[in-house]
Amino acid sequence: xxxVVQSPRYKIIEKKQPVAFWCNPISGxxxxxxxxxxxxxxxxxxxxxxxxxxxDDSQLPKDRxxxxxxxxxxxxxxxxxxxxxxxxxxxCASSLQGGAEAFFGQxxxxxxx
Amino acid sequence: QQQVKQSPQSLIVQKGxxxxxxxxxxxxxFDYFPWYQQFPGKGPxxxxxxxxxxxEKKEGRFTIxxxxxxxxFSLHIMDSQPGDxxxxxxxxxxxxxxxxxxxxxxxxxxxP
Numbered sequence: 001x002x003x004v005v006q007s008p009r010y011k012i013i014e015k016k017q018p019v020a021f022w023c024n025p026i027s028g029x030x031x032x033x034x035x036x037x038x039x040x041x042x043x044x045x046x047x048x049x050x051x052x053x054x055x056d057d058s059q060l061p062k063d064r065x066x067x068x069x070x071x072x073x074x075x076x077x078x079x080x081x082x083x084x085x086x087x088x089x090x091x092c093a094s095s096l097q098g099g100a101e102a103f104f105g106q107x108x109x110x111x112x113x
Numbered sequence: 114q115q116q117v118k119q120s121p122q123s124l125i126v127q128k129g130x131x132x133x134x135x136x137x138x139x140x141x142x143f144d145y146f147p148w149y150q151q152f153p154g155k156g157p158x159x160x161x162x163x164x165x166x167x168x169e170k171k172e173g174r175f176t177i178x179x180x181x182x183x184x185x186f187s188l189h190i191m192d193s194q195p196g197d198x199x200x201x202x203x204x205x206x207x208x209x210x211x212x213x214x215x216x217x218x219x220x221x222x223x224x225p
Contacts, residue, residue: 043157101147101159105156
């Protein structure tokens with residue numbers, strides 16, 4: 001069974017440019033999460049989806065970040081415009097609805113120069 | 114406010130030794146406590162998890178000890194191997210919210 005798939009693996013962009021990350025969760029997992037992991041730190045939740053509904057986006061910086069999960073499967077996280085401080089690893093995770101175990105993808109490492 | 118505090122930040126253990134990583138939490142509403150293992154360039158992988166109705170859970174060489182009154186839990190890795198060298202994160206969540214709050218991580222190095 002395939003795990004959580006994220007793309008791209010790496011992205012380097014100039015500040016003020018837009019960037020988008022894509023996530024395909026494990027088949028059958030209704031819950032999808034986007035986490036931010038800064039270097040040397042634990043992941044921090046940005047947004048959680050139950051099917052296509054964003055049920056927890058309180059920590060998503062909405063002035064520049066947006067996310068969508070069309071049809072309740074794949075999800076896209078966008079940053080526009082990117083700032084130097086956005087350089088980090090963006091992790092996608094999924095779990096069964098009502099399940100506690102979250103499975104993570106390999107992440108997208110973003111570098112803003 | 115850091116709700117899950119993890120220590121030590123780094124740990125060096127000889128092969129065959131016991132690795133111990135500790136975490137403390139503040140929110141008494143947490144009811145799920147997983148440990149994740151992360152290798153460089155990879156996402157965190159669930160290692161073992163415990164709920165507060167038990168004080169200990171063992172899976173192979175990995176054991177979680179849980180102290181509800183002290184609001185602490187720890188990971189013990191028995192017979193540590195060089196392949197265990199990775200960063201370990203404790204986490205906690207409320208089942209109702211299912212938002213994992215992670216500790217700051219422990220970089221474990223097991224010397225051959």
